[in-house]
Amino acid sequence: MLVGLGTAALAGIEDGPRHAGHPDWMDPGIVDLEAELETVRDEGKTGVMVLFTTQGCTYCAEFINRSLGDPVLQRRVRDNFISIGLEIFDDADMTDHHGEEVSIKHFAVQQKAGMAPTLLFYGPDNDLIFRAVGYQSPERFGAILDYLIAGSHRDTSFRDYLGQVAASSATADAAYDVLRPDPLFTQPPYALARKPIAADRPLLVIFEQTGCGDCRRFHDEVLALAEVRSLLERFEVVRLDARDSETPVLAPDGRRTTPAAWFAAEGFSRVPALLFVDENGDAVLHNDAVTERQRMLNMSGLVLDKKYVDGWTYQRYARSKAIERNRQAQQGH
Numbered sequence: 400m401l402v403g404l405g406t407a408a409l410a411g412i413e414d415g416p417r418h419a420g421h422p423d424w425m426d427p428g429i430v431d432l433e434a435e436l437e438t439v440r441d442e443g444k445t446g447v448m449v450l451f452t453t454q455g456c457t458y459c460a461e462f463i464n465r466s467l468g469d470p471v472l473q474r475r476v477r478d479n480f481i482s483i484g485l486e487i488f489d490d491a492d493m494t495d496h497h498g499e500e501v502s503i504k505h506f507a508v509q510q511k512a513g514m515a516p517t518l519l520f521y522g523p524d525n526d527l528i529f530r531a532v533g534y535q536s537p538e539r540f541g542a543i544l545d546y547l548i549a550g551s552h553r554d555t556s557f558r559d560y561l562g563q564v565a566a567s568s569a570t571a572d573a574a575y576d577v578l579r580p581d582p583l584f585t586q587p588p589y590a591l592a593r594k595p596i597a598a599d600r601p602l603l604v605i606f607e608q609t610g611c612g613d614c615r616r617f618h619d620e621v622l623a624l625a626e627v628r629s630l631l632e633r634f635e636v637v638r639l640d641a642r643d644s645e646t647p648v649l650a651p652d653g654r655r656t657t658p659a660a661w662f663a664a665e666g667f668s669r670v671p672a673l674l675f676v677d678e679n680g681d682a683v684l685h686n687d688a689v690t691e692r693q694r695m696l697n698m699s700g701l702v703l704d705k706k707y708v709d710g711w712t713y714q715r716y717a718r719s720k721a722i723e724r725n726r727q728a729q730q731g732h
Contacts, residue, residue, distance in 0.1 A: 420484075421484025422463060422473075426482060426483045426484070429493075431494040432449070432483070432494060433496055433497065433498045435447050435481045436523065436525050440523045445479040446480055446481075447481045447482070447496075448482045449482075449484075449485060449519040449521070450482065450483070450484045450516060451512040451517040451518075451519070452485075452516050453487045453488060453714055454486070455721060458533060458688075458689065459515050459516045462540075465536070466537045466540040469537050472540060475541075476544065480520070487512060487515055487517075488715075488718070489503035490504055493506060496521050496526075497525065508712065514532050514533065514686070514714055515714050516532075516533065516534065516535075518530070518532075528547065528552050529547055529552055529557070531543055532686065533687075533688015533690075539669075576610065577609060578608075578609060578614075578640060579618050581622065581638070583622070583636045584636055584637060585636060587646065588649075589639070589647070589648040589649065591604075591637065591648065591651050591676075592680065593651045594652055594680040597679050598635065598680075600635055601635070601703070602636075602637065602651060602675070602676040603631065603636045603673065603674070603675055603699075604638075604639060604661075604674040605638045605671055606638075606639050606641040606661075606667060606670055606673075607638060607640065607641065607671050608641045608670050609640075611670050613669075614670055617690065621690060624692060626692075627692065630703065639661070639662070644658075644659040648661060651676045651682075653680075665685055667685070671687075671690070672687035673685065675698060675699075675702045677702065677705075683702050683707050684698055684713060697717045697720055700720065701713060701716040
C-alpha cells in the first residue's frame with residue numbers, strides 16, 4: 400500500500416512564500432563533491448545530500464521551511480550527511496563525485512535534476528544512491544532518511560519500503576474507495592503503442608489507487624480546472640490503477656504489461672503519478688511529486704510545445720513561462 404505521507408497539508412502551496420536561498424547550515428563554500436565524499440568515509444557518515452533549488456520556487460520554500468526547518472529532521476540530516484545546496488541554473492564551476500570539473504548547471508543536467516526541488520544522495524562509494532524529485536513533506540522526508548540511514552536502499556526499493564511501513568500504520572481515505580471516472584480518460588482496452596507508427600497526439604498516463612486522498616485532491620483541485628482540462632484535451636489521457644496486476648496494457652513502446660508492473664518499472668513510489676509520453680512513444684516527463692495547478696500547466700505545456708526536443712528541462716520551461724507572465728503583468732499595468 401502506498402501513502403501520500405503528508406501531502407494533504409499543501410493546499411495552496413503555489414500561493415505561498417517563494418524560495419530565497421538555502422539554509423545557512425548547508426555547505427556554502429567551494430563545491431567539491433568528491434572531497435566531501437572522502438570526508439563522509441573518514442567520518443563514517445551515510446553520504447552527501449545535494450539539494451537543487453531555484454529562485455521563485457514555492458515548492459522549494461515549503462520543503463526548506465517545513466521539512467529542513469523541522470529541528471528533529473534537521474539534526475538527523477546534519478548528523479548523518481554532509482549537505483550541499485545548489486541552484487539549478489548556476490554557471491559557477493564545481494567538482495562532481497567523480498572528480499570532474501563541471502558547471503553546476505551542467506551537473507544538474509547530468510544528474511537529471513530538471514525539476515526543483517530535487518534531492519540527490521551520494522553514498523561513500525561515490526555513487527548516487529537515491530533521487531527524490533519535488534516537494535517532500537516532513538513525514539515523507541523522514542521516511543527517506545530512515546530508508547537511507549538504515550541501509551535499506553541496498554536491497555529494497557523505496558516503493559517497497561514504503562509499502563512495508565504503511566502496512567501497519569496507514570489509513571485509507573474512505574471518500575476515495577473507488578477510482579473516480581472522468582470523461583477525459585480513455586476507456587479500455589489500453590492499446591497505447593506508438594511504435595513503429597506514431598500517434599497523432601501525446602499521451603498522459605495517470606496512476607492512482609483507491610483509498611488515496613491525494614488522488615481525490617488532484618481531481619478536485621487540478622483536473623477540475625478549466626485551463627488544465629483545455630490543455631489535456633490535446634492529449635490522450637489514460638488513468639490506471641497502480642495496484643492492478645490483471646488488466647492488460649500495450650505500453651507505448653510495444654511492451655505487454657499491467658498497470659502495477661508499469662508503475663513499478665517507472666520507479667514511482669506514490670500516487671497520483673504522472674507519465675507524459677510523446678507521439679513517438681518516448682517518455683518525456685514522469686513525476687510522482689506533489690503537482691498543483693501551475694506545475695500541471697507547465698508540464699503539459701512543455702510536452703505540447705515540444706521544448707524537450709531542444710533539450711529543455713522542466714525547470715527551464717517553467718522559468719521561461721514565469722518570465723513571460725511577469726512581462727505581461729508589467730505591460731498590463
